[in-house]
Amino acid sequence: MSIFERYLSVWVALCIIAGIALGQFIPGFFTLVAAAEFAKVNLVVAVLIWLMIIPMLLKIDFGALGQVREHWRGVGVTLFINWAVKPFSMALLGTLFIGYLFAPLLPADQIQSYIAGLILLAAAPCTAMVFVWSNLCDGEPHFTLSQVALNDIIMVFLFAPLVGLLLGVASITVPWDTLLLSVGLYIVVPVIVAQLWRRWLLSSGPAALSRTLSILQPVSLCALLATLVLLFGFQGPQILAQPIVIVLLAVPILIQVYFNAGLAYWLSRRFGVAWCVAAPAALIGASNFFELAVAAAISLFGLNSGAALATVVGVLVEVPVMLSVVHLVKATRGWYEAGTTPAAVTPATIERRS
Numbered sequence: 001m002s003i004f005e006r007y008l009s010v011w012v013a014l015c016i017i018a019g020i021a022l023g024q025f026i027p028g029f030f031t032l033v034a035a036a037e038f039a040k041v042n043l044v045v046a047v048l049i050w051l052m053i054i055p056m057l058l059k060i061d062f063g064a065l066g067q068v069r070e071h072w073r074g075v076g077v078t079l080f081i082n083w084a085v086k087p088f089s090m091a092l093l094g095t096l097f098i099g100y101l102f103a104p105l106l107p108a109d110q111i112q113s114y115i116a117g118l119i120l121l122a123a124a125p126c127t128a129m130v131f132v133w134s135n136l137c138d139g140e141p142h143f144t145l146s147q148v149a150l151n152d153i154i155m156v157f158l159f160a161p162l163v164g165l166l167l168g169v170a171s172i173t174v175p176w177d178t179l180l181l182s183v184g185l186y187i188v189v190p191v192i193v194a195q196l197w198r199r200w201l202l203s204s205g206p207a208a209l210s211r212t213l214s215i216l217q218p219v220s221l222c223a224l225l226a227t228l229v230l231l232f233g234f235q236g237p238q239i240l241a242q243p244i245v246i247v248l249l250a251v252p253i254l255i256q257v258y259f260n261a262g263l264a265y266w267l268s269r270r271f272g273v274a275w276c277v278a279a280p281a282a283l284i285g286a287s288n289f290f291e292l293a294v295a296a297a298i299s300l301f302g303l304n305s306g307a308a309l310a311t312v313v314g315v316l317v318e319v320p321v322m323l324s325v326v327h328l329v330k331a332t333r334g335w336y337e338a339g340t341t342p343a344a345v346t347p348a349t350i351e352r353r354s
Contacts, residue, residue: 012316015225019232020239030233034303041185042298045230049186049295051223055216056291057194058209059131062149071143074268074277078147081264081285082125083158089259090122091115091166093252102248107238110306112172117310118252119166120296123159125151126287129318130280133287136326139280147284155289156187163296175300182299186292224315227294231312234304249313254321261286261325265336275336279329287322290315 023030036043094115103111126148134144160183164174201209232239239245264285268278293311301307329336 007319009316009319011221011225012228012312015228016232016239016316019229020236022229023233023236030230033230034234041181042303045227045295045298045303046185048223048227048230049291049298050190052220052227052291053186053190053295054194054197055213055220057152057190058198058213058216060149060152060194061145061198062153062195065146065149065153071140071146071273071277073271074143074273074281075147075150077264077267077271077273077278078281078284079150079154080267081260081281082151083154083162085263086125086256086260086285087119087123087162087166090252090256091119091170093256094118095170097252098249102251105242105244105248107242107245107306110238112170113301113306114249114310115170116167116172116301117293117297117305117307118249119170120163120300120307121253121288121290121293121311121314122256123163123166124155124289124292124296125284126289129322130284130287133283133322133326134280136323137279137283137330138276139283140274140276143277144280144284147280151284152191155292156183156191159183159187159292178300179296182296185299186295224291228312228315231294231298231303231308235309238304238309245309246313246316249310250317253314253317257286257317257321257325261328265329265332269336269339275333278336279333282329283322283325286325287318288314290318 033044034042098106098111098114098118106114130144130148133139134141160179164176164179167174198209201212261282265278265282268281273281290311293314294308297305297307297311
């Protein structure tokens with residue numbers, strides 16, 4: 001894990017400060033950026049989002065889908081958490097905390113938008129940072145790769161209907177044309193571009209891909225930080241008026257992460273999944289594809305919306321929270337393996353232990 005990734009939350013905090021300050025001192029610049037739209041797509045943000053997402057997807061080998069059957073129990077647990085539990089639990093937590101418990105402390109005209117942002121954050125399972133978390137907890141790399149590839153394929157088809165359903169249940173108007181456009185721009189197109197680029201690079205050998213990824217990784221993170229500066233440039237007045245908003249939005253996100261990680265870990269133990277698969281399963285089940293969430297929130301609700309702010313809070317808490325989940329699964333390995341059946345010990349597990 002690079003120092004840039006390890007201290008991502010610090011960089012995000014600095015971007016919050018920089019964005020708010022720039023929004024106060026040069027508001028004309030942000031007005032100009034907001035005006036650079038075509039067919040409801042902000043062109044500046046679109047370029048930054050592609051710079052974020054394409055390098056992430058470049059790491060994914062869809063050929064790994066053939067390995068899914070080797071760890072079918074772990075895959076089944078993670079799919080259940082990612083698509084049947086996490087989005088719905090976040091919708092429930094968002095409605096409970098933001099819609100009711102914290103409502104008197106929040107701007108009334110943004111409450112529905114905050115809930116929408118939380119739903120968008122939970123509806124997309126993480127694709128890239130999961131590799132970092134899995135490596136930190138000595139997870140089975142083939143499982144992680146195959147699970148992420150499978151989630152990406154599912155996301156192409158399920159993200160829009162799932163988001164539409166949950167926003168509708170939360171009584172939030174769904175702009176279907178914009179939602180489908182977002183799926184095309186920020187999922188389908190990046191997946192196609194990344195896979196074509198990956199094949200071209202691999203035709204020159206694995207070293208070409210590694211060199212390209214080493215160059216693009218900092219570019220991707222810089223694009224993320226630049227997007228955050230823009231977002232907080234627009235959100236500045238609202239945050240200065242009510243700084244507690246960020247803390248309140250973090251509460252359902254934190255509960256959701258620990259709940260889903262714990263549920264995935266417990267279910268894996270119940271179904272006799274090897275620990276080296278259960279650990280990344282818990283992490284994949286808990287983390288979010290925040291780059292996509294930010295892009296979708298901006299497209300659907302705008303740069304200065306509560307939805308965009310809610311997704312950015314997810315970025316702010318991602319690294320420290322996921323590092324704590326890594327620590328928890330490593331610290332409980334003895335408890336986990338004491339409760340699994342001998343059938344869960346695969347040859348790969350034996351090799352890893354030796």
